[in-house]
Structures are given as structure tokens and as C-alpha cells.
Amino acid sequence: MTAKPDLSPDTATVQIRTVAVVFACACAVGACILVADADLQDGFQVWDIFRAVLILLTTGWLAWGAALGLTGLWPKRRSVPPHAASSTASTVVLVPICNEDPVATFARIAAMDRSIHEAALHLDIVILSDTRSAENQAAEQAAFRMLITETNGAGHIFYRNRLENHGRKAGNVEDFIRKSGGAYDYAVTLDADSLMSGAALGEMIRQMDADPKLGLLQTLPQITGAQSFFGRAMQFAASFHGPIFTRGLERMQGSVGPYWGHNAIIRIPAFAQSCKLPELSGKPPFGGHILSHDYVEAALLARNGWRVIADSSIDGSFEEGPENVLSYAKRDRRWCQGNLQHMRLLLAPGLAGWSRFVFVQGIFAYLVSVFWAVFLISTVSGAILAPEPDYFPNAYQLFPVFPSDRSREILALALGIIGLLILPKFAILLNAAISGRACGFGGVYRSLVSVVSEILLTSALAPIMLAYQTRAVLQVLSRQDGGWPANARGEGTLTFADAARSSFWIVMIGMLALVATWLLAPALLIWLLPVTLPMIAAPLLISWSSKPLGPHPFITPTEIDVPPVVGAFREIHARWRSDLGAAEIHTARPTELTHVPT
Amino acid sequence: MAVPMGSLNVEMKDRGETGSGLLCDDPATWGPPEAPLDMPYQQLERSPRRFDILMQLRLLFTGQRI
Secondary structure, three states: OOOOOOOOOOHHHHHHHHHHHHHHHHHHHHHHHHHHHHHHHHOOOHHHHHHHHHHHHHHHHHHHHHHHHHHOOOOOOOOOOOOOOOOOOOEEEEEEEOOOOHHHHHHHHHHHHHHHHHOOOOOEEEEEEOOOOHHHHHHHHHHHHHHHHHHOOOOOEEEEEOOOOOOHHHHHHHHHHHHHHHHOOEEEEOOOOOEEOHHHHHHHHHHHHHOOOEEEEEEOOEEOOOOEHHHHHHHHHHHHOHHHHHHHHHHHHOOEOOOOOOOEEEEHHHHHHHOEOOOEOOOOOOOEOOOOHHHHHHHHHHHOOOEEEEEOOOOOEEEOOOOOHHHHHHHHHHHHHHHHHHHHHOOOOOOOHHHHHHHHHHHHHHHHHHHHHHHHHHHHHHHHHOOOOOOOOOOOOOOOOOOOOOHHHHHHHHHHHHHHHHHHHHHHHHHHHHHOHHHHHOOHHHHHHHHHHHHHHHHHHHHHHHHHHHHHHHHHHOOOOOOOOOOOOOOOOOOHHHHHHHHHHHHHHHHHHHHHHHHHOHHHHHHHHHHHHHHHOHHHHHHHHOOEOOOOOOOOHHHHOOOHHHHHHHHHHHHHHHHHHHHHHHHOOOOOOOOOOO | OOOOOOOOOOOOOHHHEOOOOOEOOOHHHOOOOOOOOOOOEOOOOOOOOOOOHHHHHHHHOOOOOO
């Protein structure tokens, strides 16, 4: 069972990694030189070192992201033949849940079961419940009865509730594998909001059959069902840009790919052999259970010689996304803690170099917000504390020497950074227009409008996200454990009051920064307005972007041509809701119809 | 065919089935088949290397009861 094949990257992978690293380093060094050159005009200060290092790191990170997008532009050749003999492997679909809306979750399972039968597959489905309250367990059991009646699924759809929730979701799956894993060859891991078509599941099984060294295959789930401005923008971005960035990642990672915890298939013997996670010594947030377990499990599979790959070309993989900034920030807080915990694992024995690099990327994804915040603070501080210009540095000097104006260099830097952010998105738009992919998004013109709208929205929200991420990092670094609360799915519109309560501190920081800059460094005011104004308008932006949006902006292929499994879910869910009636809906807590995040 | 919550009332059997495609009443029987699999713990943390002075002394003075 111990595979231990050579997972070292092939020549093409090494070349593409080298190009991406060189590109990121060149951009970072260029930005660093521009900032250092501008800073040193008024003499050397300690802030100058800070700013040079911070711009090096942040620009390098942006350029690395841009490189992922750009390297994904070229289509990939399929290496596995499209048709193969029918599989003899035994596969189970795992749905770990904890305090989810059982009616919606089980309606998804009913839709998947229907799709599985249509694809002539014979798979078991197991609902792994970690729900603790008796009331919620009763609601799940009632929904399970509905599921079995709907699907005639007794004998191949199972439900079990764990007595102890040791290890959260990773522990839940592990518990199943230890007790029942011997009955199956493969397991498809899902989230409560996951949907996968039978065809997608069949393709994943076929790829696992075709490659006995493949330990894990990750699909790229498309977001469906978004209603709000924010949710629809995220849904569009995931559908339009996501596959290209993921393809870049696929090229870069070789056989040491990612696991995102759901919408993936695992080889059970490999997973059992490699992925029993220990508790880390010490207390949370850095000790205890490993929160972002998926990255670690992927690294452990690779450590034991199993290939881990992502395949963005598999259609029929879906999930739902956050509908507003607050639920996004809440999820981000969990992920931040999980990723920063990986600092403990950077030197874990035997890991592949790329696995360590993936950990570094995950950590950096959150630290970079702090770096940007410190860069802005140090820029303002440097301007305030800068010495007065010395117009007559030499004795007996006839004419004054004016400090050279470096506005042009600073403008070039700002444009370069903006370019790194938006260049890949417009390159993807051009690619979609040429390849015809834009037709699925309503045509080239509507794709352009959607891309520009998404860039404007994310730019306006960026300072708010930066504030939430910086707070999350500081909380974790000051050892505040945020726990791992259940996902808030399907939440509704936020009122201005809801948004103001959660973002009051961001407004205060924005106002303070604006007033301080105006009084102490007025020359910087205009440069900081794109940061301070959105912070001051945070409640307005958060509540406005959570409002429902019509179906036309940000249209995606799954809305133009609704996939059968998504349509089946909606039909079953609506029918069950209707049959249950309003009274019973409110007893089945928590529910996606009534939940509002705090 | 959809049925309101709690309206089903059928008899128990192994693995949740009644034999007629319906479900037993006891949720404890609804679980998957048992087929245990061993999952060995994975080592993720390097054991801290402590300078053990007694061990060094034992190496230096082999045979002594240190």
C-alpha cells in the first residue's frame, strides 16, 4: 500500500515555477527600488527600511497571484482517455454536517442520489452528523425520513450521529474511515452545501481507477444560488476567473496539489494510511486540533508518495458561497486561524517542498493584509516625521536646491500594483472572448460589464476586508481562539444597523486616519482617500452589497443553462418546504431561511 | 413523494431497513455498515532536542551509575 512513487516535478512544472518566481521577484524588486528611491530623497529614516521590505513582500505576493492567473490562460491537454471500462470500485459519498439546515442539506442529497442513478452508478451516501442539540438531531432525523421516502434510499443512504465531536469535521470523517472505511475503495467528501452530479462523480471515479497512485482528486466547485450583489459578484468571479487561476495552480503544483476539504475524492486506503491527524501540543489557536485540516491531509498524502491533483475541467461540482461581507469575514476568521496554525507545521518531517510552500502561501494570504496596513501607517508616519527640506545644504550657496519631485515614480508604483490586480482579469476576459467562453456569461459585452463591476466592488470593499483580516491576524497572534463555529449559509439581507454594529470600529479608524492625514500630512490626503473613504462608508457598502440583485448582472453559465442536479435540488427543496408548511420550517432549526449572522 | 416530518412509522431492522425499502424507527440503526480500518497517527511535530546533561555524563563515564 505504501506507494512512494517519485513526486518530483517534471521539466514543464519546474520551468513554469521558475518563470512565475522570476516574474514575482522582478515585480517585487522593481517596486522596492521605486519606493526606496522616493523615500531616500529626503534623507534616510527608519521608516524607509520598513516600507521597502513591506512593498517587496506585498508586491511579490500580488505578482505571484497574477502569475497563477496568467499561466492558467493556456488550455490543458487531457492526459486521461475520456472513456474507460466501468468501475468495479466501491465508492461512498460522505456528507459531514453540524447544525446545518437539514431540509436544504438533505434535499441536496436527494438531488445527488437522483443524478447518481441517472448516471448508472451505484454509490452509498453517508450523512455524518456532529449535531449535538436534541432538537436539531430530531429535525435531522425527520428530514432523513423524508430523504429515504423521496429516494427509496434505505440500504444505500445512511445517517449516523457521533456521540463525541472529537476533531470536528476532520475527526468526523476519520471516525467514519476507522469504523466503516474498510467497506469502500473511494470516498467523495462533501460539505453540507455541496452538490455534485452523477456524471462528475463518475468522472472522478474513472480518474481514480485510471491512476492507482492517485490519492486525492480535487474538483473546482462552482458557486450557485447567489442572490445578493456581493454573493453574485463572488459567484461570477469564481465561475469566470476561478477555472483559469486553478489551471495555473494545476500547472504549478505538479503532483503535490491542494485539498480544499470538499468536492473531492480520496482513495480510502491511502487516506487511512496517511491522514490520521494528531493534536498539536499546547492550547489553541496554535495548539490543539488542526483546524485547516485539508491542506495538511494533502501534504500527508504526498509525504507518503500519493499523488494529489486538482482538475478544474470536471463539470458538475457545485457549492454555495457567502452572501454578504460579514459572513465572508466570519468564514475568513476561521480560515485565518487555521492557516496561521500551519506555522507550527512548516518544519514537519518528510513533507514535500511544495507542501511547505503551500503552507507558506496560506499563512501569507493573511499576513499580507497586516503588511499593507503597516505600509500605510508607516507611509503616513514617515511623511509626518520627515525633516524639513534643506534648501541650502552647502555654505555660500547662491541658489536653493529643491528636493526632487518623485510623484511620477509613486504614480508608476500605484499603477503597477493596480495593474497586477486587474491585468490577469482582463487577460482572462480577452481569452474568454477569443475562445468563445464569454458566450456562457451573456456574451463579450456583458462579460466586460460584469468584470468591471466586480473589480469596482472588490476595490471598494478591499479596505474593509483588509481591516477584518488585519483584526483576525492580530487576534490569532494574541492567542485569541475563534473556535470553529458552524457555517452561516443562505443568510439574508443585512440592514444598515446590522452592518454598522459590525463595522463601527472600521469607520472610526477610517475617520481618524483621514483627519490625522489632513492635519499632519495634507499632501498624502488624496493618496489615502481610496482607503479611508470606503472605511468610513463601511456600513453603507456592507448593507448595500447584501441587497438582492436581479438575475441579469453577473450572469453565469449555470444560470443560463441550469444543471439538472441544481434544478432537481431546487425542485425537491421547494416541494419539501411546501409540504412541511411554515410552522414546521421554523421548528427545524437552524434554517437557511431564517438565519442572520451576527 | 414527500412526507411531513415524523409521519413515517415503520419497524426496525438491521442497517435501518425494514425489508420493504422503508426505514426503521430507531436512528441508531441508520448508520453505515461496519468495516474497521486502521489509521495510524501521523507525526507532524519534531520532537524537541533537549541537551540531556545526564545522558552526556553517562556516555562519558560508561559503567558508572549516573
